[in-house]
Amino acid sequence: MSANSSLIQVDNVSFNFHGLKVLQDISFSIFPGDFLALIGPNGSGKTTLIRIILGILKPSSGRVVLIGQELHQFTQWQRIGYVPQKAILLDPYFPASVREVVAMGLISLKRFPRLLTRQDESSIDKALDRVGLKGLKSRRIGELSGGQQQRAFIARAIVNGPDVLFLDEPTAGVDADTQTRFYDMLAELNLKEGLTIVLITHDFGVITKHANKVACLNQRLFFHGTHEEFCSSQTVQDLLRGEHHLVCHRH
Amino acid sequence: MESLLSYAFMQRALLAGLLISITCAILGVFLVLRRDAMIGHGLAHVTFGGVALGLLLYLTPLLVALVVAVFSALGILKLKERAGLHGDTAIGIISSLGMALGILLVSVAGSFNVDLFGYLFGNILAIDPEEVWMALILALVVLITIVLFYQEFVFLTFDPESARTSGVRVRRLDKLLAILTAVTVVLGMKVVGILLVSALLVIPAAAALQVARSFKEAFMISAAVAGVSAIAGLTISFYLDWPASGTIVAVSGLLFLILFQARSYRKPAPEE
Numbered sequence: 001m002s003a004n005s006s007l008i009q010v011d012n013v014s015f016n017f018h019g020l021k022v023l024q025d026i027s028f029s030i031f032p033g034d035f036l037a038l039i040g041p042n043g044s045g046k047t048t049l050i051r052i053i054l055g056i057l058k059p060s061s062g063r064v065v066l067i068g069q070e071l072h073q074f075t076q077w078q079r080i081g082y083v084p085q086k087a088i089l090l091d092p093y094f095p096a097s098v099r100e101v102v103a104m105g106l107i108s109l110k111r112f113p114r115l116l117t118r119q120d121e122s123s124i125d126k127a128l129d130r131v132g133l134k135g136l137k138s139r140r141i142g143e144l145s146g147g148q149q150q151r152a153f154i155a156r157a158i159v160n161g162p163d164v165l166f167l168d169e170p171t172a173g174v175d176a177d178t179q180t181r182f183y184d185m186l187a188e189l190n191l192k193e194g195l196t197i198v199l200i201t202h203d204f205g206v207i208t209k210h211a212n213k214v215a216c217l218n219q220r221l222f223f224h225g226t227h228e229e230f231c232s233s234q235t236v237q238d239l240l241r242g243e244h245h246l247v248c249h250r251h
Numbered sequence: 252m253e254s255l256l257s258y259a260f261m262q263r264a265l266l267a268g269l270l271i272s273i274t275c276a277i278l279g280v281f282l283v284l285r286r287d288a289m290i291g292h293g294l295a296h297v298t299f300g301g302v303a304l305g306l307l308l309y310l311t312p313l314l315v316a317l318v319v320a321v322f323s324a325l326g327i328l329k330l331k332e333r334a335g336l337h338g339d340t341a342i343g344i345i346s347s348l349g350m351a352l353g354i355l356l357v358s359v360a361g362s363f364n365v366d367l368f369g370y371l372f373g374n375i376l377a378i379d380p381e382e383v384w385m386a387l388i389l390a391l392v393v394l395i396t397i398v399l400f401y402q403e404f405v406f407l408t409f410d411p412e413s414a415r416t417s418g419v420r421v422r423r424l425d426k427l428l429a430i431l432t433a434v435t436v437v438l439g440m441k442v443v444g445i446l447l448v449s450a451l452l453v454i455p456a457a458a459a460l461q462v463a464r465s466f467k468e469a470f471m472i473s474a475a476v477a478g479v480s481a482i483a484g485l486t487i488s489f490y491l492d493w494p495a496s497g498t499i500v501a502v503s504g505l506l507f508l509i510l511f512q513a514r515s516y517r518k519p520a521p522e523e
Contacts, residue, residue: 054416077418084412094284096409097465097520104406108417114402138520140464156413 013062037211077108081157081165092142105156127159147178164196276477279456291449293342297349303356320433373444373496443496458507
């Protein structure tokens with residue numbers, strides 16, 4: 001596939017913070033339909049890279065092209081979905097209903113003063129249905145379990161039908177069964193609906209089971225390739241030696 | 252109630268008090284949820300400097316206080332962004348400087364013809380028709396702006412990072428919210444005075460957050476708490492000859508306690 005057909009193109013991106021080199025010369029592309037797992041040790045720059053791609057941080061050098069547009073000119077935010085790190089609410093009494101949280105995802109589609117229509121209400125119902133939370137839309141978000149909250153945030157991220165969904169360690173603090181169901185739901189969105197997914201994770205089970213592309217980061221991009229290349233890469237084996245026993249399998 | 256409303260000064264006080272209290276309460280929901288509750292307190296201190304400057308220069312004290320409060324609110328934002336200070340530190344610096352300016356100006360002037368105590372402790376019963384109109388216009392400007400930017404403010408309050416990636420202009424909205432807060436503080440100063448104005452911003456919102464299940468409910472309950480506090484506070488102060496500002500804030504404190512107790516009885520919304 002040519003570089004022109006990529007959804008996201010990262011070219012020679014570096015990022016320094018207080019003289020510290022957080023990211024150095026990162027280049028890679030993300031293509032439609034990819035399920036890209038972005039892995040690396042703590043402090044390796046994974047979240048920083050995602051925040052640069054999403055325009056939250058400015059790179060020290062290099063460029064990002066989002067859906068054919070330079071990042072600083074990009075306006076089609078409705079085509080991007082994002083579930084940030086620590087999406088689970090720390091304040092259980094925060095007065096936001098599940099419906100209101102999902103409605104926030106529609107903002108990028110709407111023009112000032114961004115009032116919601118009946119069609120929007122139907123989009124909210126549909127998104128909640130897709131993540132299995134339709135019956136809970138009047139609940140306060142803090143009343144949901146950690147796993148249900150994660151699904152509500154996914155519903156918010158997909159309610160406007162984005163092309164690509166970024167997730168930053170979405171299952172931190174969630175039990176193993178809920179994690180499995182959550183990743184199965186992501187895989188379904190990727191395979192059945194063609195949603196491109198970029199997932200920061202430490203969970204090697206997800207990589208081997210669902211991801212078709214893997215990027216391995218530690219200030220520099222050590223590896224970027226397909227799942228099969230990842231499993232057979234000597235670089236990866238050397239990098240993970242002593243930390244993980246990599247078993248690659250597909251269901 | 253009939254005898255209370257037969258006085259023109261009470262009609263003005265009720266109208267202005269109700270409108271300003273509700274405006275403060277609605278804006279307060281955003282401030283409390285953003286952990287910016289003390290910005291009202293800080294800006295109120297700054298308005299003391301503004302009022303003193305206005306009195307010294309023979310200009311309308313409320314208008315000078317408004318300009319000083321708006322620039323101070325933007326200054327707090329800049330300090331947070333540029334100097335990397337936490338919000339409470341930035342508020343502490345700006346509010347202390349504003350108060351210091353006020354003290355210096357009072358000292359330079361020797362004395363003022365107008366009683367500064369009126370601004371410190373509020374004097375809603377002495378509000379004149381011109382001030383009622385000014386309050387009405389400013390309160391409507393604040394409320395209409397909140398309605399127009401409601402979805403953005405809600406998203407910004409809940410999750411600023413995701414709001415940014417949805418194309419919400421976070422910095423611009425931060426500035427807008429800071430300006431609205433400054434305007435509201437100056438309005439609230441007339442009702443309860445500089446020393447108690449943050450109570451109008453914080454207590455109704457905090458009371459509402461005890462029981463609200465949604466943003467919509469939070470705004471409605473906060474406005475209701477503020478409205479009841481203003482009407483009950485003014486009525487009690489009229490019949491018992493108590494100070495209006497202290498009575499309004501005391502009633503809102505009582506309502507906070509009631510809703511705090513009610514929280515444990517509120518059940519989750521049923522599944523649909």
